[in-house]
Amino acid sequence: MRLPCPICGERDRREFYYQGAAVALNRPAPDADADAWQDFVYLRENLPGDHQELWSHDAGCGAWLVVTRNTVTHAVLGAKLASEADR
Amino acid sequence: MRFDRLTKGFSGLRVLKEGLTGNTGWTPHWRDPEPKPEYDIIIIGGGGHGLATAHYLASQHDITNVAVLEKGYLGGGNVGRNTTIVRANYMLPGNSEFYSHSLKLWEGLEDDLNYNVMHSQRGIINLFHSDGQRDAFARRGNQMIAQGDDAILLDRAGVQRLLPYLDFEQTRFPIYGGLYHKRGGTARHDAVAWGFARGADSRGVDLIQQCEVTGIDIENGAVRGVQTTRGAIRAKKVGMVVAGRSSQVAAMAGMRLPIESHVLQAFVTEGLKPVIDHVITYGMGHFYISQSDKGGLVFGGDLDLYSSYASRGNLPTAEHVAEAAMTLMPVIGKAKMLRSWGGIMDMTPDGSPVIDRTHIDGLYVNCGWCYGGFKATPASGHTFAHLLATDTPHPVAAKLRLDRFRTGRGILDEEATGSQHNLH
Numbered sequence: 001m002r003l004p005c006p007i008c009g010e011r012d013r014r015e016f017y018y019q020g021a022a023v024a025l026n027r028p029a030p031d032a033d034a035d036a037w038q039d040f041v042y043l044r045e046n047l048p049g050d051h052q053e054l055w056s057h058d059a060g061c062g063a064w065l066v067v068t069r070n071t072v073t074h075a076v077l078g079a080k081l082a083s084e085a086d087r
Numbered sequence: 088m089r090f091d092r093l094t095k096g097f098s099g100l101r102v103l104k105e106g107l108t109g110n111t112g113w114t115p116h117w118r119d120p121e122p123k124p125e126y127d128i129i130i131i132g133g134g135g136h137g138l139a140t141a142h143y144l145a146s147q148h149d150i151t152n153v154a155v156l157e158k159g160y161l162g163g164g165n166v167g168r169n170t171t172i173v174r175a176n177y178m179l180p181g182n183s184e185f186y187s188h189s190l191k192l193w194e195g196l197e198d199d200l201n202y203n204v205m206h207s208q209r210g211i212i213n214l215f216h217s218d219g220q221r222d223a224f225a226r227r228g229n230q231m232i233a234q235g236d237d238a239i240l241l242d243r244a245g246v247q248r249l250l251p252y253l254d255f256e257q258t259r260f261p262i263y264g265g266l267y268h269k270r271g272g273t274a275r276h277d278a279v280a281w282g283f284a285r286g287a288d289s290r291g292v293d294l295i296q297q298c299e300v301t302g303i304d305i306e307n308g309a310v311r312g313v314q315t316t317r318g319a320i321r322a323k324k325v326g327m328v329v330a331g332r333s334s335q336v337a338a339m340a341g342m343r344l345p346i347e348s349h350v351l352q353a354f355v356t357e358g359l360k361p362v363i364d365h366v367i368t369y370g371m372g373h374f375y376i377s378q379s380d381k382g383g384l385v386f387g388g389d390l391d392l393y394s395s396y397a398s399r400g401n402l403p404t405a406e407h408v409a410e411a412a413m414t415l416m417p418v419i420g421k422a423k424m425l426r427s428w429g430g431i432m433d434m435t436p437d438g439s440p441v442i443d444r445t446h447i448d449g450l451y452v453n454c455g456w457c458y459g460g461f462k463a464t465p466a467s468g469h470t471f472a473h474l475l476a477t478d479t480p481h482p483v484a485a486k487l488r489l490d491r492f493r494t495g496r497g498i499l500d501e502e503a504t505g506s507q508h509n510l511h
Contacts, residue, residue: 001393001401014403018393020347020508034493042345042436042492044508046334048396071348071396 004079007061019054021045022066025085048072054082096201116281117161117288122295125321126154128475129313130328131300131336133157135166135276136453136460137328138283138294139468140475142200145290147469148476153292154322156315158299162280165330165430165460170353170385172366172377173462174211174271176238178230181486181499182439187234188483189466190270196465202282204274205380211271211366212246214253214415216260224266231268239267250367252418259414260371271366273377279464303339309448310340326451326475328467331396331431333454340450345436345492347508350395350429351387351458352404356422358382372411376419384422386412390432390458392509399429432458436492438501438511442471442480443489451475452489457501457511 001013021044028036051071057063064082069075105112128144130137133155144150157163175190177183197204215224221240228238239245246265247255255262288294295317302314303325312321329336337344363378376386388408391400405427412419435441435455440463442453453471456463470484480487491497492506504510 012403013393013401018509021394038345038493039343041507043343044334044345044347045338045343046347046394047338048335048348051394053394069393071394074395074397074401 001074001076003055003065003067003076005057005060005063005065006079006081007063008057011057011060015057015059017056017058019056022052022054022085024054025066025082050077055079097203116285117294120293120295122154122156122298122315122317122320123293124319125312126293127152127322128324128326129153129320129322130155130326131313132327132329133161133284133294133296134164134328134330135162135280135283135464136330136456136467136471137326138162138280138287139464140326140328140453140471141287141292141294141468142283142290143469143472144476145287145292146199148472150476151291153287154320155287155292155294156298156300156313156320157294157296158316160296161284161294162277166276166280166464168353168428168430169276169461170375170377170387171273171276171379171461172211172271172375173206173274174268174366175236175462176211176213176227176231176266176268176271178227179439179499179501181497182501183230183234184483185466185470185487186462187236188469189463190236192465192469193274193462194270196282200282200286202278202285204278204282206272206274207380208270208272209365209377210267210269211368212241212249212265212267213368213370214246214265215263216371217263221263224264228266237268237270239269241265241267249365252362253367253416254414257414273366273379275380276461283464283468300336300339303336303450305340305447305450308446310450324449324451324475326453326471328453328471330454330456330460331433333433333452337452337454340445340447342445344452344454346433346455347394348396349390349392349432349434350397350400351390351432352400352408352427352429353385353387354405354408354427355379355425356384356419357425359384359422362418367415369411369415372414374408374411374415376412376416383425384419390434391429395429396431397429398431432456434508434511436508436511437498437506439499440467440487441489442467442474442484442487444474444478445489
């Protein structure tokens with residue numbers, strides 16, 4: 001599996017750290033209730049198919065990426081910088 | 088019952104009789120019934136845990152108007168492909184008593200099921216590689232003894248006597264000793280599923296294969312039944328026991344679970360003469376190994392560490408496992424790898440499972456087994472059956488609550504890494 005870093009180009013999966021579903025971009029307000037925080041920290045859609053997820057290019061430029069990847073085929077469909085992703 | 092076993096079940100006498108009469112008396116292990124329109128309890132998922140639940144509902148609670156709905160064939164998921172390890176070496180309240188209970192059920196399982204599940208208490212040895220790790224394992228061993236299980240702290244010479252083929256002088260992680268859990272071991276994974284299936288079926292439970300649940304009917308906050316590829320089936324209680332597919336089935340009830348599905352790879356070599364007599368874990372290298380009764384070396388390592396439903400992994404993890412294998416036991420370099428596979432693991436944020444009610448009346452969930460569900464099979468079924476039958480959690484599974492993630496109370500942080508997705 002190779003991921004297309006927008007800064008470094010296509011690189012081996014070994015260079016990246018996987019954070020999980022790209023929910024971290026939708027952080028609730030600090031005073032949100034327990035349900036909102038449970039939703040954000042723990043609950044996941046987790047359905048097979050195309051999946052938005054956060055990867056860090058640890059052994060490369062260090063950028064955080066939002067990668068779209070199919071969890072059934074492992075096909076990588078695109079990546080953009082988390083700093084430029086829709087929120 | 089005993090007499091039954093001589094005539095209809097399995098016994099030495101029966102094998103002799105069938106051997107002398109052309110093996111014409113054997114019959115299928117279970118029926119292939121049509122689904123009825125209504126049951127008292129529906130179990131979604133005909134894997135190890137679902138079949139165990141059905142067996143214990145029938146045998147412990149006398150509830151036999153039960154259907155197990157399986158979209159494929161019985162035991163075709165993770166119970167049909169895993170590394171078969173059975174152990175009770177936890178040091179975490181909530182999990183400790185649960186797995187301790189499970190091991191005791193394993194020890195009586197073959198007699199209970201009248202089925203040879205090839206449970207082999209060959210012993211597990213967890214290696215350690217530093218003074219600090221020795222202290223931690225000594226403490227864990229004491230905890231295991233205190234909870235009524237067994238543990239022996241082996242020094243280096245002790246490990247050398249049992250496992251002379253390991254490389255004790257490896258430069259990165261020289262072996263200091265090991266924690267020896269003699270009652271741990273392995274079991275034949277398929278036979279476990281088949282034994283529970285036969286146990287449930289013989290008491291009247293309907294095991295319905297090729298029957299995929301496509302919807303869960305809920306009215307006024309209570310479950311009414313399920314929609315399937317073989318028609319609607321009504322029930323007042325429905326248990327979801329679907330391992331790697333937990334999120335998909337829960338979504339039919341409008342639920343989201345605290346689960347990310349990951350892939351775990353495992354590997355088997357060609358059949359070899361007996362060389363490894365125990366189960367060995369090499370935590371520092373993310374590697375564990377045992378030898379099957381067919382002779383194949385069965386081994387694996389860590390998750391691939393990204394979300395996946397692919398049932399196969401990627402090369403980096405396979406390479407890592409091979410490197411660890413060669414580091415620990417260079418002798419393995421002579422073996423040829425026969426096959427590898429990946430299973431879908433429903434990973435919870437704290438690495439521990441869930442056996443609980445849901446917010447929907449009559450809907451129950453059994454999920455989150457991460458990469459350790461096989462050894463849990465009897466206790467998972469036993470305690471889930473208790474919950475389904477009595478509506479109260481079984482004492483040894485009382486801490487496996489679904490709401491621990493919402494309240495933050497009773498988080499069962501399996502690897503002491505914090506309760507967060509991707510850390511277990």
